[in-house]
Amino acid sequence: MLFVVIAFLIWWANAWHDQETENGSVQAVQQSNIADDSRQKTTEKRFELPVEVMGVPQGKSIRVFPSKADVYVRVRMSEYEGLQKESFRVWCTYPASQTDVLVLHVDANENESLSFRIEPEEVEYLIEEY
DSSP states (O other), X not given: OHXXXXXXXXXXXXXXXXXXXXXXXXXXXXXXXXXXXXXXXXXXXXXXXXXXXXXXXXXXXXEXXXXXXXXXXXXXXXXTTTOOGGXXXXXXXXXSSOOSOEEOEEEEOOSSOOEEEXXXXXXXXXXXXX
């Protein structure tokens, strides 16, 4: 009985992660929908987006490193082609006090996206006065 429980837990944990193939591409995995108990295939789509800095004071400029971030969006296979880069924005806030890194955030206009993650999650920065 314990073996069955362990096997189920391993299967369940793997059902929530994408499976990478040898060439680095991502293949779809099935995920159950608790609401109607149907099985829907999902995949990830990657977008490379520029990092925007909000709240930069007048007379100062800021550069972030890296200046772009990858957003990985998990979507249903049927919605993959319709998902557009313009629907997402990566941003961080100008630091109110001295800090080593700025935390990145993602805004999404798409309701169809199931979830997303960002890499890197933080950026370093350089403030310049002019």
